Amino acid sequence: QSPSTILITYHSESGKTLAMAEAVAKGVKEVQGVEYILKPIAEVLEEELLNASAIILGSPVYNANMTAQMQEFINSLPFEGRPLKNKLGAVFVTGGGFSIGEEAVMFGMIRAMMIHGMIIVGGDELEAAFGASAITGEGDFAEIEVQDIFLKKAEGLGRRVGELVLKTNN
Numbered sequence: 001q002s003p004s005t006i007l008i009t010y011h012s013e014s015g016k017t018l019a020m021a022e023a024v025a026k027g028v029k030e031v032q033g034v035e036y037i038l039k040p041i042a043e044v045l046e047e048e049l050l051n052a053s054a055i056i057l058g059s060p061v062y063n064a065n066m067t068a069q070m071q072e073f074i075n076s077l078p079f080e081g082r083p084l085k086n087k088l089g090a091v092f093v094t095g096g097g098f099s100i101g102e103e104a105v106m107f108g109m110i111r112a113m114m115i116h117g118m119i120i121v122g123g124d125e126l127e128a129a130f131g132a133s134a135i136t137g138e139g140d141f142a143e144i145e146v147q148d149i150f151l152k153k154a155e156g157l158g159r160r161v162g163e164l165v166l167k168t169n170n
């Protein structure tokens with residue numbers, strides 16, 4: 001039997017959410033016996049969705065919502081017969097500032113995954129309880145690079161999803 005695969009997919013215009021996606025992948029890589037696919041939502045194939053044991057979605061915050069591209073991607077997920085039911089699901093986001101949409105976007109994606117019957121997994125740390133998030137544009141966090149403290153949360157999320165895929169034999 002081939003190893004379980006985790007699909008990590010994201011929308012990113014200026015690279016911050018991509019940096020978080022790469023950190024999620026790094027976390028998955030720490031777990032022996034699981035593989036991952038890392039790619040932008042625009043390139044995801046239906047077969048990759050159907051074969052994945054877990055799907056981890058990442059979006060920037062746009063006006064306190066997920067981006068239109070992410071919403072469209074979610075709306076296009078296969079639904080008939082609920083083929084995504086019982087797959088693990090997790091989320092990560094990047095937002096410019098504190099408390100101007102991050103959690104709303106996480107829950108927006110989580111709610112959609114729950115409509116599909118997916119089982120939602122939070123991050124490894126209390127500070128990533130709903131998933132991993134990064135602040136990319138306010139105060140000391142307004143750097144070109146996504147700060148390490150946030151990348152660590154993303155890594156912990158990937159590792160946890162990887163471990164749970166093995167534990168649940170998903």
Ligand SMILES: Cc1cc2nc3c(=O)[nH]c(=O)nc-3n(C[C@H](O)[C@H](O)[C@H](O)COP(=O)(O)O)c2cc1C
Binds near residue numbers: 064095
């Ligand atoms: C049109 C637009 C709307 C945005 N709205 C918000 C917002 O409501 N709250 C927030 O925290 N950041 C907001 N941002 C900032 C982005 O979420 C932030 O820069 C994010 O890290 C960009 O991710 P990316 O580099 O992966 O594209 C907005 C950015 C754009 C372009």
